[in-house]
Amino acid sequence: MNVKHSLGALALAGLAAGAMAQEAVVKVGHSGPLSGAQAFSGKDNENGARLAIEELNAKPITVGGKKVKFELVSEDDQGDPKAGVSVAQKFSDSGIKYVVGPYNSGVAIPASRVYNDAGIVVASVASNPKLTQQGYKNLYRVNASDTQLGSKMALYAAQELKLKTVAVIDDRTAFGQGLAEEFKKQARASGMTVAAHEYTTDKAVDFTAILTKLKAKKVEAIFFGGYAPQAGPMARQIRQLGINARLLGGDTICTAELGKLGGDAVGSNVLCSQGGALLDKAAQGPAFKAKFKKRFNAEPDVYAASYYDAMQMYAAAMQKANSLDPAKVGAAISAGSYSGVAGTYAFDAKGDMKSSPVTIFTFKNGQPAALTSY
Secondary structure, eight states: OOHHHHHHHHHHHHHHHHHHHTEEEEEEEEEEOOSSTTHHHHHHHHHHHHHHHHHHHHSOOEETTEEEEEEEEEEEOTTOHHHHHHHHHHHHHTTOOEEEOOOSHHHHHHHHHHHHHTTOEEEEOOOOGGGGGSOOTTEEEOSOOHHHHHHHHHHHHHHTSOOOEEEEEEOSSHHHHHHHHHHHHHHHHTTOEEEEEEEOOTTOOOOHHHHHHHHHTTOSEEEEESOHHHHHHHHHHHHHTTOOOEEEEOGGGSSHHHHHHHGGGOSTTEEEEEESOOTTTSTTHHHHHHHHHHHHSSOOOSSHHHHHHHHHHHHHHHHHHTOOOHHHHHHHHHHSOEEOSSOEEOBOTTSOBSOOOEEEEEEETTEEEEEEEO
16 A cells, blocks of 8 residues: 555544544433323423524534534433433433433422432423422523412412402322412412312313312312313313313413314413513514524424523533533533523522513413413
């Protein structure tokens, strides 16, 4: 072989190795329900994170003298606590140090122990207050908690809708129970009567027996602590039974999916509370919506912007810390403030957002329509 030729090949190989040495690959885990009734939320969240990663890789950012290439590793936790813990273990075993999700409180609470033990930084929209009461470091709630979502919905019902008598139904999940309790607490504090508290599951589709009981109590509104796949049929059955009551809920029913499932039984009679300011009114909101639509040919749903922000927040903290070490990046997130599409992410000692506005929505033509930020 020609010596000159082999030297050239060696030089090229050396250049390639040098280029590779200048790139750091950071794998980011996404844990969410990608199958089952809540798959629409899991996919929307994943797409929010994916959009951020694609933008960051197109730049790309430099940390510690190396260009960072992000890779999204998305796993289906089925919205199930056991599956969620398995996903957390899988991420931990494969050396992933940054995670967005889980979406469900019932998954996030048990999985957070695994993430904490592995030193993984986590950004979750799971809203049950217990999540951040466990004392784990580097665990951030990038959304309002149930305390804010449930209580603001109750305040709106009392102050704006002037309701006097309400009932509560919860689906017995960590999310649903937490949300219902917070609504109930504030409803009573605001002078409303909570005439009943009924229970169902996150798999149920027939609520006739419960609703018939509530009809007899002549309640003006029913607050449901649960998810859209149950709230849709519930709205239909409220109408079928001739119950003249509004249906109220939290962020998980503030979705176009509810309009699809509930049909014409979902309109101005349904109100829900969602963490964050109005995307349309947020400075970067319209641009984000346009980018998301162009990339995924769909409108962003409830939390796409929060997952996008979480990913961008990680990248900004890595640059600030000039390190990919999760402990240093976590310290930068805790000490700093990141201004994103859906809000400003500054955290208290527990990992909750210092300020998270809540927006109240109703439905028009099957789509959530914002009324006011509260």
